[in-house]
Amino acid sequence: MITMSHYLVFSALLFCISVAGIFINRKNILLLLMSIELMLLAVNTNFIVFSHYSNDITGQVFVFFILAVAAAESAIGLAIIVSLFRIRNSLEINLINNLKG
Amino acid sequence: MESILLLIPILLLASSIIIGLSSDSLNKFYSGVISTSLVFSSLILSIIVLIKIYSSNDEIYYDNFYDWISINGLNIGIGYLIDKFSSIMLVVVLFISFVVHVYSIGYMKHEEDFKRFFSYIALFTFSMILLVMSNNLIQLFIGWEGVGLVSYLLIGFFYKKSSAIKANLKAFLINRIGDMFFILGIVMIYSLFDSFDYRTMFLNLDSVNLSNLETYFGLNYIDFACLLLFIGAMAKSAQIPLHVWLPDSMEGPTPISALIHAATMVTAGIFMVGRLAPFYELTEFTTDFILIIGASTALFMGLIAIFENDIKKVIAYSTISQLGYMVSALGINAYTVSFFHLFTHAFFKALLFLCAGSVIMSLHHNQDIRKMGGLKSKLPVTYACFLIGTLCIIGFPLTSGFFSKDLILEVMLYEETTISFIAYIMLLIGALVTTIYSLRLMFIVFYGKYRGGDVEEISEQSNIILIPLILLAVLSLTSGYIIKVFVDLPIFMYGIKDIHYDGMVTYIEHGILSPATLTLVLGFFIAKKLYKDNKEFLFLENNFLVEIKKVIKTKYKFDELFLYSSDVLKKTSIFVTHKLDIGIIENVFVNGVPKKINSFSKILKKTSSGYLYHYAFSIVFSLVVIFGIILVRVL
Numbered sequence: 001m002i003t004m005s006h007y008l009v010f011s012a013l014l015f016c017i018s019v020a021g022i023f024i025n026r027k028n029i030l031l032l033l034m035s036i037e038l039m040l041l042a043v044n045t046n047f048i049v050f051s052h053y054s055n056d057i058t059g060q061v062f063v064f065f066i067l068a069v070a071a072a073e074s075a076i077g078l079a080i081i082v083s084l085f086r087i088r089n090s091l092e093i094n095l096i097n098n099l100k101g
Numbered sequence: 102m103e104s105i106l107l108l109i110p111i112l113l114l115a116s117s118i119i120i121g122l123s124s125d126s127l128n129k130f131y132s133g134v135i136s137t138s139l140v141f142s143s144l145i146l147s148i149i150v151l152i153k154i155y156s157s158n159d160e161i162y163y164d165n166f167y168d169w170i171s172i173n174g175l176n177i178g179i180g181y182l183i184d185k186f187s188s189i190m191l192v193v194v195l196f197i198s199f200v201v202h203v204y205s206i207g208y209m210k211h212e213e214d215f216k217r218f219f220s221y222i223a224l225f226t227f228s229m230i231l232l233v234m235s236n237n238l239i240q241l242f243i244g245w246e247g248v249g250l251v252s253y254l255l256i257g258f259f260y261k262k263s264s265a266i267k268a269n270l271k272a273f274l275i276n277r278i279g280d281m282f283f284i285l286g287i288v289m290i291y292s293l294f295d296s297f298d299y300r301t302m303f304l305n306l307d308s309v310n311l312s313n314l315e316t317y318f319g320l321n322y323i324d325f326a327c328l329l330l331f332i333g334a335m336a337k338s339a340q341i342p343l344h345v346w347l348p349d350s351m352e353g354p355t356p357i358s359a360l361i362h363a364a365t366m367v368t369a370g371i372f373m374v375g376r377l378a379p380f381y382e383l384t385e386f387t388t389d390f391i392l393i394i395g396a397s398t399a400l401f402m403g404l405i406a407i408f409e410n411d412i413k414k415v416i417a418y419s420t421i422s423q424l425g426y427m428v429s430a431l432g433i434n435a436y437t438v439s440f441f442h443l444f445t446h447a448f449f450k451a452l453l454f455l456c457a458g459s460v461i462m463s464l465h466h467n468q469d470i471r472k473m474g475g476l477k478s479k480l481p482v483t484y485a486c487f488l489i490g491t492l493c494i495i496g497f498p499l500t501s502g503f504f505s506k507d508l509i510l511e512v513m514l515y516e517e518t519t520i521s522f523i524a525y526i527m528l529l530i531g532a533l534v535t536t537i538y539s540l541r542l543m544f545i546v547f548y549g550k551y552r553g554g555d556v557e558e559i560s561e562q563s564n565i566i567l568i569p570l571i572l573l574a575v576l577s578l579t580s581g582y583i584i585k586v587f588v589d590l591p592i593f594m595y596g597i598k599d600i601h602y603d604g605m606v607t608y609i610e611h612g613i614l615s616p617a618t619l620t621l622v623l624g625f626f627i628a629k630k631l632y633k634d635n636k637e638f639l640f641l642e643n644n645f646l647v648e649i650k651k652v653i654k655t656k657y658k659f660d661e662l663f664l665y666s667s668d669v670l671k672k673t674s675i676f677v678t679h680k681l682d683i684g685i686i687e688n689v690f691v692n693g694v695p696k697k698i699n700s701f702s703k704i705l706k707k708t709s710s711g712y713l714y715h716y717a718f719s720i721v722f723s724l725v726v727i728f729g730i731i732l733v734r735v736l
Contacts, residue, residue: 019717019721022713022714022717023714023717023718023721024714025714026714032713093712093713093714094712096711096713097710097711097712098711099709099711100709100710100711100712
């Protein structure tokens with residue numbers, strides 16, 4: 001029997017994976033974007049789970065909004081990455097440290 | 102009367118400006134003549150003033166030419182106060198100035214800066230007249246500073262000589278020390294009377310309750326004010342320990358030494374104390390101080406003169422010593438006696454200096470007495486004048502010095518206090534010392550054999566040099582006979598000082614029988630034994646005397662004292678700059694604070710690496726920590 005806690009553990013795992021993806025990944029900025037998307041999905045999963053168990057449809061409605069915003073966001077992110085690539089000819093994270101003090 | 106009095110200083114100022122600004126087309130001789138004739142007219146006018154004063158009945162001429170500063174009840178005028186005291190001083194100053202003008206035409210004729218010289222001495226005479234005529238302390242102070250300034254300019258007249266520049270700076274600085282005290286004294290007097298005016302001050306003197314005033318360092322108000330004023334006089338009149346500038350001032354041309362550093366400017370201090378006599382009458386402490394300073398100056402500075410080898414410096418030290426006599430007389434409130442010595446001293450000291458100038462000129466600017474000798478036959482007129490000057494300074498009976506110096510010793514003895522008796526003894530020894538150094542100078546310079554090379558080159562100077570000498574010599578001999586004038590001289594608003602004097606004949610008899618004559622005879626034999634046959638080194642046979650000579654030769658280390666104190670001052674200021682200003686204010690506060698901020702930010706800088714994953718990690722890590730803390734709290 002799959003209980004609510006299974007779902008929650010699953011989404012927590014998903015979140016942790018995405019966080020780990022942000023830390024550990026030092027190669028490609030594209031993967032960073034994907035990790036962020038994954039983070040959002042983990043949060044969305046939580047929304048759906050709570051919405052389902054509390055019989056409230058509002059949570060699932062929010063998920064649609066979030067997905068729409070996330071899509072727009074990643075579009076912007078991709079656009080930034082494209083222009084970054086044009087400038088630098090590389091997407092390596094190690095090389096992007098313009099904010100170094 | 103007012104126009105005459107106004108004309109006296111104006112003529113001198115005009116002389117200074119005309120000669121100073123005239124173009125090169127005016128030749129030296131004529132500019133000298135113009136200057137001299139202007140001074141001469143001033144002299145004539147001052148003699149007219151003197152006659153008017155003495156023909157009237159104790160009248161005092163007092164008025165302001167104009168109000169110079171007038172703010173809120175503070176009135177400073179430029180004016181005049183002419184009584185017997187200042188009118189005599191006027192004539193003396195102008196006479197010496199006139200004589201020196203004439204002498205300078207001859208003495209300075211080969212100098213390039215002839216006109217500058219004449220402009221300066223006219224300016225000097227103007228300042229001195231301003232000082233003497235003044236009716237208030239501020240005008241006195243202006244004159245006081247004026248003579249100080251011109252003295253500075255004239256000591257450094259040969260400005261290409263580094264020793265002259267050092268000497269004039271020294272004179273100026275030492276005088277500044279005195280002036281600082283002097284101006285403090287003026288301010289103290291002002292705060293007592295709300296006026297700088299002599300007449301207002303002296304008339305209100307009775308209404309001021311002196312016992313109610315504040316005390317300073319245990320001295321009452323008027324003692325302290327008088328002390329400050331006297332310190333000003335000490336610098337100007339070259340008293341221990343502020344005398345160090347006067348011997349060095351001999352770097353200036355010789356006529357200047359005669360005019361400024363012997364006969365007139367240095368007596369400004371004496372004149373000032375005499376002018377403010379009503380204040381000095383009220384103070385016992387300060388007059389005792391004055392007496393001690395005067396007596397020790399008279400004795401110890403005379404001792405230095407015995408060992409000097411520069412003809413001008415010997416006379417310079419003798420000037421300091423004679424000023425000591427005048428100051429001593431001030432110290433027992435015998436202002437007129439002091440003034441009498443000032444009067445006679447002005448003539449014979451100017452005479453000695455001008456004779457020295459004549460000798461120096463004849464020997465082609467050699468001032469070292471070791472290279473002189475035997476000039477008696479070569480320079481007969483100069484010798485005769487120098488002899489008269491010497492006789493006057495040692496107080497040979499019936500010369501002017503005899504009258505004035507004996508009178509000082511006399512009143513000193515009549516005072517009958519312990520301190521005045523000590524001073525009397527010191528002055529008596531001083532008289533012996535005076536005799537020794539004066540005769541030594543004469544024996545070494547004029548007797549024996551010439552030690553400076555070819556004796557044939559030496560010849561007497563022209564008449565323009567010699568006439569002033571003769572004029573001064575005559576006055577040196579005769580000026581003592583008007584002793585009665587000084588005995589009866591009233592101190593302004595104060596009356597006549599009681600001095601024992603019963604006629605000329607009694608006085609002369611008494612004077613000849615006094616111990617001073619003994620010192621004269623003793624001094625003559627000592628000097629004759631030591632110096633007549635050039636046995637200058639007789640002293641060296643006795644070890645004790647050698648030690649004394651060593652001490653005196655150091656000039657009591659007053660120069661070192663000043664150097665040391667300026668060194669201490671310098672070290673203090675270096676300490677303040679380096680340790681306090683740069684050390685604390687600049688390094689700790691001004692530069693220290695930004696430095697600390699900078700180094701702290703350097704540490705902080707390391708936390709911002711610019712790598713995204715570092716930031717992300719720190720965000721997540723801190724979130725975890727915060728949530729952890731909250732969780733721990735909640736549970």
